Amino acid sequence: RLERGDETATRILPSLYIGPRSSASASSFITSHGISHILSIGSTPSPQVPGVIxxxxxxxxxxxxxxxxxxVCQKAGEIIDAVGSARRGGNILVHCSAGISRSPTVVTAYLMTRHQMTLRDALGLIVGARPSTCPNPGFLAQLKDMEEEIFGKxxxxxxxxxxxxxxxxxxxx
Incomplete structure (x- = not known):
């Protein structure tokens, strides 16, 4: 269930957005935010908007x-990095069904592995921008394990x- 105020996608980094499936098919949102790529995480693919990869x-x-x-987190990181390195000014929207658990989990892992952010800092950034963020306990446990492997704590x-x-x-x- 979407929490009030989180019905649309939210910018996490200058070219990276997290949101629900509904944002992935909202052509007005996609156009106004320069979304060139959409990454669906375990969600039914959204209706496609012309010109978007x-x-x-x-x-x-x-x-x-x-x-x-x-x-999944490794592959998502590769896709996000590829969009960022394309240097065409495009942005990527990472979405799942509600933008609460799967897509924030994947973006948290991306911030930890690619931006050297601790789990607390990465989740803090995402929760600050998107308060409905709530990775399920199994995902959180795996993010904690990843953090320990990366940072030793x-x-x-x-x-x-x-x-x-x-x-x-x-x-x-």
Whole structure:
């Protein structure tokens, strides 16, 4: 369920947006924000807008740690980097069904691996821009493991899952 105010995509970095599936088919949003690429994460592909390049990666939104996010996050990072290096001024929208769990998880991993941000800093940036962000507990556990591999520490060690109440989530960061 979308939380009020998060029905449209949100800019995270100058050329990177996160949002729900509905933003991926809103031609007015795509045009006004210079979206040249859309990356669907495990979501039913959106109706295509002419002139936009589409990518799709499969990822089930499940708390089970048997759902391995690493390969999807690695491939998503490659796609996001390729759009950024194209130097055509295009932007990318990463979306899932609601823009709450899967797409924020993938973008968090991208910020950790490609921008050397800790998990706390990456999630803080995303939650600050998009307060409905709430990776499921299985995804969060894997992000914590990734952080420990990258930085040798966990900045959110004691947190098993993000609070379900928006104000409490935002207050964490």
């Amino acid at each position: 589409y990518h799709r990666l499969s990822l089930t939104d499940s708390s089970s740690e048997s759902i391995n996010i690493r390969r 966990q900045t959110m060690k004691s947190i098993e899952q993000l609070p379900s109440v928006r104000a409490e989530r935002v207050a964490l960061f």
